[in-house]
Amino acid sequence: MQRLIWAVIISFLMALVIGPVVIPWLRKMKFGQTIYDLGPHSHLKKQGIPTMGGVIFALPMTIVPIILSFDHARGSFLWVGLICMLGFGLIGFIDDFIKVRLKRSLGLTPMQKILPQLILSIALASWAYFGGEASTKLIVPFADFAWEPGIWYIPVMVFILVGTVNSANLLDGLDGLLASCSVVDFATMALIMMFMAVNSGEVATTDARFTSLMLLCGSAVGGLMGFLRFNSYPASVFMGDVGSFTIGGALAGVALLTGTSLLLPLIALAMVASSLSDIIQVGYFKLTHGKRIFRMAPLHHHFELGGMPETRIVSMYTLVTIVMCLVVLLNYTV
Amino acid sequence: MQRLIWAVIISFLMALVIGPVVIPWLRKMKFGQTIYDLGPHSHLKKQGIPTMGGVIFALPMTIVPIILSFDHARGSFLWVGLICMLGFGLIGFIDDFIKVRLKRSLGLTPMQKILPQLILSIALASWAYFGGEASTKLIVPFADFAWEPGIWYIPVMVFILVGTVNSANLLDGLDGLLASCSVVDFATMALIMMFMAVNSGEVATTDARFTSLMLLCGSAVGGLMGFLRFNSYPASVFMGDVGSFTIGGALAGVALLTGTSLLLPLIALAMVASSLSDIIQVGYFKLTHGKRIFRMAPLHHHFELGGMPETRIVSMYTLVTIVMCLVVLLNYTV
Numbered sequence: 001m002q003r004l005i006w007a008v009i010i011s012f013l014m015a016l017v018i019g020p021v022v023i024p025w026l027r028k029m030k031f032g033q034t035i036y037d038l039g040p041h042s043h044l045k046k047q048g049i050p051t052m053g054g055v056i057f058a059l060p061m062t063i064v065p066i067i068l069s070f071d072h073a074r075g076s077f078l079w080v081g082l083i084c085m086l087g088f089g090l091i092g093f094i095d096d097f098i099k100v101r102l103k104r105s106l107g108l109t110p111m112q113k114i115l116p117q118l119i120l121s122i123a124l125a126s127w128a129y130f131g132g133e134a135s136t137k138l139i140v141p142f143a144d145f146a147w148e149p150g151i152w153y154i155p156v157m158v159f160i161l162v163g164t165v166n167s168a169n170l171l172d173g174l175d176g177l178l179a180s181c182s183v184v185d186f187a188t189m190a191l192i193m194m195f196m197a198v199n200s201g202e203v204a205t206t207d208a209r210f211t212s213l214m215l216l217c218g219s220a221v222g223g224l225m226g227f228l229r230f231n232s233y234p235a236s237v238f239m240g241d242v243g244s245f246t247i248g249g250a251l252a253g254v255a256l257l258t259g260t261s262l263l264l265p266l267i268a269l270a271m272v273a274s275s276l277s278d279i280i281q282v283g284y285f286k287l288t289h290g291k292r293i294f295r296m297a298p299l300h301h302h303f304e305l306g307g308m309p310e311t312r313i314v315s316m317y318t319l320v321t322i323v324m325c326l327v328v329l330l331n332y333t334v
Numbered sequence: 335m336q337r338l339i340w341a342v343i344i345s346f347l348m349a350l351v352i353g354p355v356v357i358p359w360l361r362k363m364k365f366g367q368t369i370y371d372l373g374p375h376s377h378l379k380k381q382g383i384p385t386m387g388g389v390i391f392a393l394p395m396t397i398v399p400i401i402l403s404f405d406h407a408r409g410s411f412l413w414v415g416l417i418c419m420l421g422f423g424l425i426g427f428i429d430d431f432i433k434v435r436l437k438r439s440l441g442l443t444p445m446q447k448i449l450p451q452l453i454l455s456i457a458l459a460s461w462a463y464f465g466g467e468a469s470t471k472l473i474v475p476f477a478d479f480a481w482e483p484g485i486w487y488i489p490v491m492v493f494i495l496v497g498t499v500n501s502a503n504l505l506d507g508l509d510g511l512l513a514s515c516s517v518v519d520f521a522t523m524a525l526i527m528m529f530m531a532v533n534s535g536e537v538a539t540t541d542a543r544f545t546s547l548m549l550l551c552g553s554a555v556g557g558l559m560g561f562l563r564f565n566s567y568p569a570s571v572f573m574g575d576v577g578s579f580t581i582g583g584a585l586a587g588v589a590l591l592t593g594t595s596l597l598l599p600l601i602a603l604a605m606v607a608s609s610l611s612d613i614i615q616v617g618y619f620k621l622t623h624g625k626r627i628f629r630m631a632p633l634h635h636h637f638e639l640g641g642m643p644e645t646r647i648v649s650m651y652t653l654v655t656i657v658m659c660l661v662v663l664l665n666y667t668v
Contacts, residue, residue: 001667002664002667005660005661005663005664005667006664008657008660009657009660009661012653012657176649225653225656225657226653228649228653229649229650229653232645232646232649233567233643233645233646234643234645234646309567309568311566311567311568311645312566312567312568315510315562315563315566316563319346319559319560319562319563322559323342323343323346323559326339326342326343327339327343329339330336330339330340333335333336333339
């Protein structure tokens with residue numbers, strides 16, 4: 001627990017140091033955001049703010065947990081978690097790079113984007129299923145019960161991995177939105193791991209493997225807090241796909257390794273709301289040949305066009321995330 | 335712990351319900367903020383936004399801990415904590431009421447404001463010292479040691495009580511600033527009490543008394559989160575002195591009862607920074623016959639006039655508060 005706090009503090013300070021180095025460099029290299037043509041008009045003022053700021057937290061999230069778990073038998077958990085995070089992060093990085101360098105607002109084509117995600121997800125899910133190190137039981141929220149999906153574990157996990165990463169990407173639409181919600185998500189994940197270890201009484205056996213993942217979550221909390229120093233409204237840097245994919249990858253990776261994937265829809269409700277609203281919007285549009293349910297999807301743009309100030313939407317999302325996470329934590333405390 | 339989470343959730347929902355009832359009423363009753371003439375010019379646009387919104391969290395903070403501790407021997411701790419909170423809150427309420435009704439920006443005269451505060455503080459400190467129920471040992475941060483100040487306990491506590499309440503009042507200068515920082519402060523206080531109970535092994539004996547205070551902190555977290563729904567930038571309501579005094583009173587009251595007063599300068603660093611910058615500014619101004627150290631005091635106005643956006647200052651203060659609180663929590667974990 002003390003180490004968890006250190007992970008937060010060190011990563012926070014690290015991000016504070018990296019920020020002022022990276023941001024002017026990104027600006028100089030003209031990694032400015034090309035604003036999505038279909039977004040709200042008010043977002044046009046954001047043109048030119050550097051993107052790919054995700055490196056500000058991706059770096060501490062990679063380094064700090066490795067260093068702080070130096071005296072533990074890290075097991076494969078930390079490495080698999082990092083592979084998941086960095087693998088998705090790399091896909092996001094390539095997407096960003098193409099967007100920025102080719103001045104194409106949409107980056108990779110949908111096919112180019114989804115294929116490597118599927119390959120990575122299938123590899124990770126197969127490792128978990130056939131490797132025998134991770135538990136393939138999925139904890140069911142609010143029930144004293146874990147679901148054992150058998151071979152279905154692989155498609156379910158692929159869906160959760162790809163879904164989480166892309167939902168995180170969709171949620172990254174307002175200054176500080178994804179970062180604030182994710183700070184809460186990762187803090188919750190860390191606490192769940194702590195309580196799981198305490199409650200099961202298996203502190204000794206699960207400690208080493210879970211500790212390193214807990215440190216990964218702690219570094220995410222700290223790194224994202226440091227990033228928020230630069231990304232909260234009015235943002236001077238955006239995280240880019242490299243950032244949102246790193247967040248989604250880390251979150252889904254930790255969930256995969258700890259069997260807590262089915263808690264994600266509650267913990268990361270904000271992400272789910274973004275995806276679902278997008279899917280509903282597109283589906284409804286096609287079904288009705290042109291009608292819309294939301295003013296704009298994802299959901300946060302619907303609120304924005306309804307006249308709610310950007311800062312208010314971010315605080316509302318963050319507050320709801322905190323409450324949802326507390327509801328989940330109710331299960332793990334006495 | 336589960337009950338603590340419930341306190342947060344219930345108070346949050348309660349504040350969400352109270353807000354839309356109270357805010358239009360405050361507006362109708364013309365309890366609009368008369369902006370302090372000496373503040374930054376940009377604050378003039380805030381004229382007319384209703385104040386005294388502190389009732390939105392003061393109500394759940396009073397009701398929820400009483401209800402949720404129904405089956406505990408509440409002891410005198412909860413009542414003394416509530417007296418401290420509501421006593422200071424009442425002084426703030428009177429100040430607000432005079433400001434608003436007489437359209438005087440400064441409310442009570444300094445003497446009228448400080449005298450009841452001193453009387454209340456002396457009464458509370460004396461109760462703690464002579465009553466024998468609260469420990470008069472003060473935990474020293476970062477030391478395995480508690481300071482026993484003897485009869486000096488009374489003036490020290492009076493200083494801390496009056497200091498905290500007025501510092502909270504000074505920190506309440508930007509949208510969402512005091513509320514955000516206080517959410518973190520109260521969450522930390524609740525966790526410290528939890529860890530203290532666990533570490534001392536005295537769970538049984540300290541449980542009942544501390545539990546009710548922990549619930550008070552939890553209700554503060556939830557109530558303030560709900561209040562932030564309306565108070566985060568751009569604010570549609572201000573908390574007023576009734577709000578800042580309630581927060582200061584509750585925080586100092588809990589610290590008094592748990593012997594954690596000496597941790598307050600770390601936990602509530604943002605409040606201390608406000609007071610200290612104010613004192614330094616005024617002192618230096620008098621000494622040098624007209625020179626200033628800060629562009630404007632309290633410190634957050636210094637940053638504001640330096641060109642930092644209001645929302646950024648709030649997020650910076652909140653992030654620093656989180657880190658300071660984590661540093662304090664390092665002492666209570668293994």
